[in-house]
Structures are given as C-alpha cells and as structure tokens.
Amino acid sequence: MPKVGQCRSQTRDDGRMPKAKQLTAWIENRPGMLGEVGSALGAKKVNIVAFMATVDDGHGTVRMVVDKPAVARKVCAAHGWETTEEEVLEVVLGDTPGSLGRIAHKLREASVNIQYAYAGSAGSARRVNAYFGVSDLKLALRAIR
Secondary structure (H helix, E strand, O other): OOOOOOEHHHOOOOOOOOEEEEEEEEEEOOOOHHHHHHHHHHHOOOOEEEEEEEEEOOEEEEEEEEOOHHHHHHHHHHOOOEEEEEEEEEEEEEOOOOHHHHHHHHHHHOOOOEEEEEEEEOOOOOEEEEEEEEOOHHHHHHHOO
C-alpha cells in the first residue's frame, strides 16, 4: 500500500507512474445530464473512479478518471458528447490534517501551478486519491518523489 502523501508508483507493482488518464466530456447544461452520463457509463460497466463536474459559459464539463477509458470514449461518442483525454497527477492522500498542504507545497516549491483538483476513492476510508491538473506534469512528477 502506498505511503500517504506519496505517489502511488513508489509502491506499485505495475510500474505505472503516478499519473492517470482523465477523460473530459463536454455536455449540455441542463437538469439530469450528470445522471445521464453516469447511467450511460454504468450501463457499459465503466466504473467512475473520480470525477468533478462544473459549468462554464453555460456548458457542462465533466472531468473523470474511469477504469475503462476506451469504452468510456465510445459511450460518450455514441451520445454526442465531445471528449478529450489528458494525463493528470495522481497522489494518495491520507485522512490527516495537512496532507493536501504538503503535496501542494511541494508543487509550489517546484513552480508547478495547480489548475484544478478533485478526489476519488483509494479503496480505504482513511485515504483518497487526489487528481491534479497541473501546469507541468513532468516537473510535478519529479517534485513529489
């Protein structure tokens, strides 16, 4: 199990770097759309690991990390939702005071700007996976090691 506040790759057996593929879908801003996205993905057995949903200039944006990105892209395309895929920083945070601050401080010290952040399940009640959209992913990866 990864140490709290450290990158998941430091203890992963699969050799993955502490980053995740994020799927961003642009959807209509109307009641029920987030439920429609969730139901459509669920119908194809796609698990949403983490997400954030916002509205900007009257359009809905859903950023999410899913267990089956290729299937999720197909689902979105079938519904007419435009998507992009980006890599985001993935860090395990413990349920302790200051855990977010420690990671954010490391990124600041490396002059990496956090553009957005959200959290999802880490499989434990005492931890969360935090996902950060950052100005420079390579620099962020070095900063948090």
